[in-house]
Amino acid sequence: MNTENMSYQAGQAKAETKEKASSMADKASSAAQSAKESMEEAGAQMQAKARDTMDSMKDATGMNK
Template sequence: MDSQNASYQAGQAKATTEEKASNMSEKASCAAQSAKESMQEAGSQMQEKAKDTMDSVKEATGMNK
């Protein structure tokens, strides 16, 4: 009976560990996705600012005519 109980407890511990690992992996994946989206947004903002700057330079130098 003791070996069955030990085997059962080992199985329970394994299942708990696997569930925790899965949850941690999911959280890491979500964090990575969020970081990716933040970087894409920052890149888009930088592109827009660069375009606005070029438009201002063109306007100031008369190159947009």
């Protein structure tokens, strides 16, 4: 194997590694975004439930008049 061929193969390996790293970073970013959206949705649901509970308590105690 000559040095030119070895250099070419090293360049190919480097490019493949860079592409795989980029793909993994994209997947991690996507997973983080999905987790963030899920947490925001869960928080909104909790707020709505708390609001409903407060309204129910106000209705039950006559404070909602």
